[in-house]
Every structure is written in structure tokens, then in C-alpha cells.
Amino acid sequence: MSLPKETRDSNKRMPTAQMPVTRRQFLKRLGVLSGGLVVYISFGDPETWAQAPNDFNAFLKIGADGRVACFTGKVEIGQGAITAISQTIADELDVPYDSIDMVMGDTDLCPWDRGTHGSRTIRYFVPLLRDAAAEARAVLIELASENLKTPISQLIVKDGVIHDKTKREKQITYAELTKGKLIEKHLKKKPPIKATAELRLMGKSFLSRDTLEKVTGKAKYAGDIHLTGMLYAKILRPPAHGAKLKRVDTSEARKTRDVIVIEDKELISVLHKHPDEAEKALEKIKVEYDLPDTKIDDQTIFKHLVDVAPEGSIVSQGGALKMGKKQATDVFAKRYLNSYVAHASMETHTTVAEVKRDKATIWASTQRPFGIKEEVAAALGFNSENVRVITPFVGGGFGGKNFNQEAVEAARLAKLAGKPVQVAWSREEEFFYDSFRPAAVVTITSGIDSAGSIVLWEYEVFFAGSDGSKQFYDIPHHKEVSRGHWRGSPGSHPFRTGPWRAPGNNTNTFAREAQIDIMASKIEIDPFQFRLTHLSDKKMRRVLNVAADKFNWTPSKIPSGRGVGVACSIRSGSYVATMAKVEVDQKSGQVQVKRVVCVQDMGFSVNPEGAKLQMEGCITMGLGYALSEEIRFNNGKIFDLNFDTYEIPRFSWLPKIETAIVEDKDSPPQGGGEPPIVCMGAVIANAIFDATGARLYQLPMTPARVKDVLAKI
Numbered sequence: 001m002s003l004p005k006e007t008r009d010s011n012k013r014m015p016t017a018q019m020p021v022t023r024r025q026f027l028k029r030l031g032v033l034s035g036g037l038v039v040y041i042s043f044g045d046p047e048t049w050a051q052a053p054n055d056f057n058a059f060l061k062i063g064a065d066g067r068v069a070c071f072t073g074k075v076e077i078g079q080g081a082i083t084a085i086s087q088t089i090a091d092e093l094d095v096p097y098d099s100i101d102m103v104m105g106d107t108d109l110c111p112w113d114r115g116t117h118g119s120r121t122i123r124y125f126v127p128l129l130r131d132a133a134a135e136a137r138a139v140l141i142e143l144a145s146e147n148l149k150t151p152i153s154q155l156i157v158k159d160g161v162i163h164d165k166t167k168r169e170k171q172i173t174y175a176e177l178t179k180g181k182l183i184e185k186h187l188k189k190k191p192p193i194k195a196t197a198e199l200r201l202m203g204k205s206f207l208s209r210d211t212l213e214k215v216t217g218k219a220k221y222a223g224d225i226h227l228t229g230m231l232y233a234k235i236l237r238p239p240a241h242g243a244k245l246k247r248v249d250t251s252e253a254r255k256t257r258d259v260i261v262i263e264d265k266e267l268i269s270v271l272h273k274h275p276d277e278a279e280k281a282l283e284k285i286k287v288e289y290d291l292p293d294t295k296i297d298d299q300t301i302f303k304h305l306v307d308v309a310p311e312g313s314i315v316s317q318g319g320a321l322k323m324g325k326k327q328a329t330d331v332f333a334k335r336y337l338n339s340y341v342a343h344a345s346m347e348t349h350t351t352v353a354e355v356k357r358d359k360a361t362i363w364a365s366t367q368r369p370f371g372i373k374e375e376v377a378a379a380l381g382f383n384s385e386n387v388r389v390i391t392p393f394v395g396g397g398f399g400g401k402n403f404n405q406e407a408v409e410a411a412r413l414a415k416l417a418g419k420p421v422q423v424a425w426s427r428e429e430e431f432f433y434d435s436f437r438p439a440a441v442v443t444i445t446s447g448i449d450s451a452g453s454i455v456l457w458e459y460e461v462f463f464a465g466s467d468g469s470k471q472f473y474d475i476p477h478h479k480e481v482s483r484g485h486w487r488g489s490p491g492s493h494p495f496r497t498g499p500w501r502a503p504g505n506n507t508n509t510f511a512r513e514a515q516i517d518i519m520a521s522k523i524e525i526d527p528f529q530f531r532l533t534h535l536s537d538k539k540m541r542r543v544l545n546v547a548a549d550k551f552n553w554t555p556s557k558i559p560s561g562r563g564v565g566v567a568c569s570i571r572s573g574s575y576v577a578t579m580a581k582v583e584v585d586q587k588s589g590q591v592q593v594k595r596v597v598c599v600q601d602m603g604f605s606v607n608p609e610g611a612k613l614q615m616e617g618c619i620t621m622g623l624g625y626a627l628s629e630e631i632r633f634n635n636g637k638i639f640d641l642n643f644d645t646y647e648i649p650r651f652s653w654l655p656k657i658e659t660a661i662v663e664d665k666d667s668p669p670q671g672g673g674e675p676p677i678v679c680m681g682a683v684i685a686n687a688i689f690d691a692t693g694a695r696l697y698q699l700p701m702t703p704a705r706v707k708d709v710l711a712k713i
Contacts, residue, residue: 074105088130161173232421258272350424351411353421528548626684
């Protein structure tokens, strides 16, 4: 298959089309990819193909050279989608694994996609991709039948070669069938995907396809894009969110040699061919701001959120709370808090923009290339068809790169300067403009009866969102209410908030699982046994039992002094049970997590080794939000702008990590990039309580907070 050079680099991983797009427009676009078999999948009724559907979810191209390209609006953020998708295509299409080329995140080549987030690539995209590959294979077999004059029932496929099973010399390759042709064909009957027993690649462990590039430094990120004549932009930033520009004087900056100063409404920037020279010139700008007086800081934010919360929406409910309160002999009313948390990705937001007349090309570090396409088009006054977004490798996102302010800034500056422009945020800008995981509040009133059964569960979450709040324990009288989304609402947060790895679920799991332990402790029942007593869900019971076996859990009332904890949850269709052991320095309040066992049922695992790596990554990242990560602020001013005060997990923190995937090959694949992180706050809090008898109600559980609680018991 012949592809444009710019799309064939990066280990046969290539960067994405717009919404809506007609079939005529789509085929015209494929002019740069002449020849081959194209297979489409539409969200709509297949019958609408004759009327040009508005949206293509995925498509494959089988080229004249026998290579297979998969075009997807999904991007590779380091979670291994490039590998699992390649396994899927190769397996379902019956071609060699190394013949797959991934085209990811290029809006001129790939179908529209909402973005890469929510552990949805494998869960939602892979099933559609399997359908596409199955159809491609069936179409090729039908074409081979016509070409070889052999009944379809007599043909078999191996490694992209179709042959007569009675006469092996009678064969034809996919490449020979597609050479020099663009074939648009659909079968009258949708072919089935392969049965699990027929799969030879899916379900097997593969090393990530981009490993060599990344460890050798060959992988290209947005910051590695260098265009002829490119300028580096440094932008004037306010000292606080909500600050209003009062006066600005750029005269001294303009005197700097080879500097371009741009003032366009609120966008004031200095551009130079060297980034350090641009930075020096920026420092010469004299500016005054009117600062806000919100009277909101990291201490008062929780009261503020409860005060401004909208009316709640019911997540789930059962029985009657009045009856539960009547039956309860012990009632527990608790409040749980979590602070704002930054994404702190290794790569800061970075974009290179080139604008030529009425066309713009954007190279961006993003989880949402099609979002940038529309935002840049609106900012420049362009038709969206004239904006192309190319996504190189992305150095971490975790939800933070759904927002791409820097891309719009780069595009505006490139248009005004008449030259390509790179905007690469400093670490300080990255923290200041981050879409933080929101501060949130959870209140729970629960009750147990004289037999030790939970009979009451009244749950209300403020601004974390509903994910993870739905009840899966067997409680007859319960009601879960969510007030305010993690996106926030006008007047709720003093700065932008957004999705943060498993949005909402970390907060809700922390509160729910801590509350469960509080009740178990009251009636002196082992917390693992207490959970099993209230679980009829077979999947949850299974992962919990496997975790206990692997951890060698010994039942005991809590606190036992051992420092062990348990927590479980559901995220993206995956069931997770986690157990941990901690040691607490009672003088310093320092918590050292010594061991973590995590067991996950994620349905059918496409790449088990990749899934285990994600589990380990989640556990490591989860140590941060559990023990150290929080944003401190006052009146819109952010105090944590770098890693000197914003502390992420260190190698010295890492416990012994043990993971296990519960095999469920007959179930569809579920999410794997987020589920293991959601239990980390809860399991560590429960282990701290077991070690010391100290119950912490706010994340992160910093040494200062641990010491404070220890001093009160």
C-alpha cells in the first residue's frame, strides 16, 4: 500500500476527517491513498450507505502491497492501543501482525472521533473494528471465489493468502485482489466475527509496538516538530484566575532584535526563532492586573461547593430510607473530601501551527484532535475542512489533554505572524491552566441492624460526578444522589475542572469503601468478610476472593495493627478488588505502602501483558492522589506550579505490586486504562486505619493530616 510519507513514520503508526462528511467527500479525500479495499462502519443503519452517511466510525484499507492500514481518530497516549488494535485487525482479517499500519489522530485521513478517554478505545472501538475486519475478510473471500472460480466454502485464508483447501497451489493474495483498485462493497448479510477458540493473536501478550522508538528517543512528539522559519511563542499570563488586565506596555520588548510582539485582544505574545530569547523579551513587558477577591481557597472550597451545588439527580435507589432508618440500630453519618488534583503529565501541552492563506495544519499533543479542528476553525474564521490536525505521540494525558487552549493560541499567532509557531507550555503554565480533578464532597449516612446487616445507605456526592456512586452492595434501603458534575458549572469552581483518570470514581470509591470499613469496625467483623456478606454480584465476589487468596488475607477485626486494607469497585465495565499493606511512621505521619495486590475482571483481555502494565501504572499513579497530590490556592492564585511543591509518586514509594486478571474470554472486552486506580485512595485509607486506628476523611492523606488525626485518637 502506498501512503504519504508523513503518515508512514513512527513505527508504522500514523496519525485523523471531520464531522459530518459525505461519502463523496470521503472518497475524494482517499485520493491521496489510491488503490486498495476500503471497509466502512457507520453508526447509522447500513441501508443509509446509499444516501451517504454522516459519520464513519472506523475503516480499514488493504493496499496493493498487502499491508493493512487502520485509520482511527483514537490516539496513542502510552496505554498500548496501538498494539491491541493491531492484534485485533491481524487476527480477524487473517494477516501477519507486522503487516498492520496504524493511522491515528490525523483529521484529514481518519474518521471523526469524540476523543481518546474513558477507557473506551478497546471497550467500544475494538468490537466495531472486529466487525470491519470480518467484513473485509468476507469481501475478499467473495472476490477470490470469483477470481479463482472456486466455491467460497472451499476457500481458506492464512496470512493474507486465500487458497483452495483441496488444491493449495490454487491461490491468490489480498494484494493481488486489491492491486490498483478501490473497491467499495458491502455484503447483504453481516458476517460473524471469529469465535474465541479461533483467535490466534487476541488474548495473547504482546510487547508494545512503539517500545523501540520510545526507548531510543526516535518517537516524535509535538515538541519535536520543527518547520522552516518556525517561531517560538511566549505568552503573557495573568497571576491568578479571574485577574483582569489593567495596563500593558510592550515597548521595551519590541526593542529586542528579531522579536515579533503580537497583541490581539487578550492574547499578548512574544515570538522569536529561539525560545530563550522569546522568554527574555517577555520579561520586559510591563503589566498591571486587577486581582480577584473570591474569598475562596483550598480550605473554604468545600463549604462553597455544597452551598452552590445544583439540585441533585438520582443515580440509583431502592427500598425506603425511612424504613432503613427505622431498622438501623447503629447509624453512621460521615463526610469525605478530596482536594483539587493536577494531571501533571510528563509532556506539557504543546502545539505547532502553520497557517497558509485559508488553510491551517496543526501538530498537537491532544486526546481530542477533532475538538481542536473545530476550535481552531472557529478561532481563525476558517471552514473546518481547511483545518488539519495531526497527532504525534502524546506524552501522557489522563484526561488533561481534552482541553487544548495552546492549540488555539498557536493557530492565532501563526496566522498573525505569517510563520509557523510553536506554543509549548512551561511547567508553570501547565499547572496554572490545567483542568483539575475537581475538589468534591461526599456525605454518607449508613446504618446496620442488630444482626450486623447494612439496612440504610443515604449517599450524596457534590461535584465529583456519579461514576462509582451506584450501589453494588446488597442494601435494601438506599439512595444515591449526584449534585454537580466533574465538569463543574458556572460559579462552582474558581478555575477549570475536567476529567481526571476515571473521573469521579476515585472520589466515590474512597468514600464508599471507607464507610463500609467503618461499619465493619463497629461490629468487629473482618472487612473482607463483611463485604462478602453484602455481595451477591458474582463478578465482584470472584475478584474479591481471588484477591484474598493472592494476598493471603487472614480474617481479623479492625483495627488489627497489621496495616492491611481492602477495597473494591467497578469502572468502565471492569470489576476490581485491591488489597494493600502499609506502614505508618507515627512521629512523622509518613505512610509507606509496602504491598498492593490488584485483581481485575475486564472481560476478554486483548493483550493481557499490556493490561497488567496498565494495572501497575494505575496503582503507581494512585499513590499520588491518595498520599500527596493536591492544588493549594487562594483568590484564583495557584500556589503549586511545579514539582517542587506538587509531589507525585517517587520510585522510593513503590510497593511490591502483584496483579491478576480473572479470565472471562466469553465476555466482551471492558476498560483497562483506568479501573485499577479507583481503589487506591480507599484501600490505603483502610490500611492506615487498620495500622493505627486513625480514620482519614480527606484526600490526599498527607503526613500532616495523618499526624493531626493520630494526635486526636
